[in-house]
Amino acid sequence: MTRVAVIGAGSIGLAIAWRAAHAGAAVVVHDPAPGSGASRVAAGMIAPATETHYGEQALAPLMAASADAWPAFAADLEQATGLDVGFCDVPTLVVGLDDADRAEVEHQADLYRATDRTVDTLTPRAARQTEPLLSHRVRGGLLAPGDRAVDPRVVHKALIIAAEHAGVQFHTAPVTDTTALDADxxxxxxGCGSAALEPWRLSVRPVRGVVLRLRAEGQAVPRTTVRGFVKGHPIYIVTRSDGEIVIGATSDERGFDTRTATAGAVHDLLRHAxxxxxxxxxxxxxxxxxGFRPATPDNLPLLGRLDARTIAxxxxxxxxxxxxxATATAVAALIAGEDPDALRPFDPHRFTPGRTVKESHQ
Ligand SMILES: Cc1cc2nc3c(=O)[nH]c(=O)nc-3n(C[C@H](O)[C@H](O)[C@H](O)COP(=O)(O)OP(=O)(O)OC[C@H]3O[C@@H](n4cnc5c(N)ncnc54)[C@H](O)[C@@H]3O)c2cc1C
Structure with missing residues (x-):
């Protein structure tokens, strides 16, 4: 039986552990504080169209595959745990407030459409028919019917339960050196803690983000995920079926600044929403x-083999x-000895001068 050690009990590590245990591996997850990372803060958008950014087009196939896998993944997780993970099959609207914002939305449309996902242009009237709570000042926008959302906190909770049911063991001692673990x-x-792990010290940096969670108590709530630009500022509003509304997000390159959000950041998010x-x-x-998004120098994940016994x-x-x-499926394939072509753009050695995956296998 293959012995697999997973460092990190965020949603990525847990999903890998769960799938690996299902495939017959003996899995141990190492984390002193499961659920303390970005997975607890995330809004939960699954947005293969509207999360496309210039320079990150190589991510589109993996995002599409993962988005398409989400409904079955959520159903499996719900069946394994009895929890409703809040998979929300509602479309995403992208709108602009003033003329410049509307121009920005049109500019984004080309990028979104390059992903081959369906993106429809809406008149202001059609946008308000789709989302009646939109301000009358909104200047029209786009509809991405395949961009959906899930509740990341319930997903994380469910993944812990599912992993435990599948026989995954949990160790709470922090790991400093991957070579110290007794595993095949x-x-x-x-997540962001990957940068400190010896001997790899992967190129991951924290990108700080603030999100707000609000609750409707009897008031009407949006029936779509609303994204948009307000006087040039991007904003999103994700509504869950239990009445929780998540508004996000700021994005700052300030390292691990764990202080609370500033009043200005909260004010701006609320005002724009x-x-x-x-x-x-x-x-x-x-x-x-x-929370802290684990980012790399080119904003693409590190997903692949580092050496014969280590996977990023x-x-x-x-x-x-x-x-x-998609990550859990890819890592299951890597553990099984496969070398999926689809992972080429995410080679974890791409920031190590002179190193390639093939060399590291030797
Ligand atoms: C404000 C904000 C909004 C976001 N919104 C979205 C969204 O809408 N949609 C989306 O897809 N993504 C979103 N994200 C991104 C998403 O949250 C992250 O990409 C994702 O959670 C990363 O998961 P992870 O499991 O890799 O890391 P994390 O959830 O950060 O977990 C890492 C875990 O590793 C553990 N760890 C670290 N170092 C060690 C060590 N040395 N030894 C043992 N354990 C260790 C930590 O304790 C932690 O539990 C958002 C992020 C932020 C901050």
């Missing part, structure tokens, strides 16, 4: 949270929730 295969899935959906002013503000599965940046199913 070691998977680095420590309320400009798009005025009803938000009536909701109750439950939580302000700060980290650096998922803004899309670590969306990429859970």
């Amino acid at each position: 295969q070691t998977v680095i899935a420590g 309320i400009e798009l959906v005025p009803e938000i002013a009536e909701y109750h503000l439950d939580e302000v949270s700060v 599965a980290t650096g998922h940046y803004r899309n670590g929730i969306a990429l859970i199913p």
Whole structure:
């Protein structure tokens, strides 16, 4: 039986552990604080179209595969645990408030359409028919029917339960050196903490983000995920079926600044969200949270083999929730000795001068 050690009990590490245990491996997950990372903060968008950014087009096939795998993955997780993971099959609207914002939306449309996902242009009237809570000031936008969302906190909780049921063991001592673990295969899935792990010290940096969680108590809530630009500022509003509304997010290159959010950041997020959906002013503000997206120098994940016994599965940046199913499938293939072509753009050696995956196998 293959002995697999997974470093990190965020959603990425847990999904890998769960799938590996199902495939017959003896799996141990190492994490002193499971669920303390970005997976607890994320909004949960699964957005293969509207999370496309210039320079990151190589991610599109993996995002598409993962988004398409999510419905079955969520159903499996629900069956394994009895928990509703909040998979929300509603479309995403992208809107602009003023003329410049509307121009920005049109600019984004070309990028989104290059992913081959369906993206429809809407008139202001059609946008408000799709989402009646939109401000009358909104200047039209786009509809991405395949961009959906899930509740990342329930997903994380469910993954812990599913992994335990599948026989995964949990160790709480922090890992500093991957070579110290007694396993046939070691998977680095420590999010931003992956950068400190010897001997690899992977190129992952924290990108700080603030999100707000609000609650509707009887008020009407959006029936779509609303994204948009308000006077040039990007904003998103994700609504869960239990009445929770998540508003995000800031994005700062400030290292591990764990201080609470500034009043200005919270004010701007609320102001921009309320400009798009005025009803938000009536909701109750439950939580302000700060998290760290694990980013790499080219913003693509590190997903592949480092050497014959070590696999990298980290650096998922803004899309670590969306990429859970595809990452778990890819790592299962790597553990099984396969070398999927689809992982080429994510070679974890690409930032190590003079090193290639083939060399590291020798
Ligand atoms: C504000 C914000 C909004 C986001 N919104 C979305 C979204 O809408 N959709 C989406 O797809 N993604 C989103 N993301 C990104 C997503 O949250 C991350 O990409 C994803 O959670 C990464 O998961 P992970 O398991 O790799 O890391 P994490 O969830 O950070 O977990 C890493 C784990 O590793 C453990 N660890 C670290 N170092 C060690 C060590 N040395 N030894 C043992 N354990 C260790 C930590 O304790 C932690 O539990 C968002 C992120 C932020 C911050």
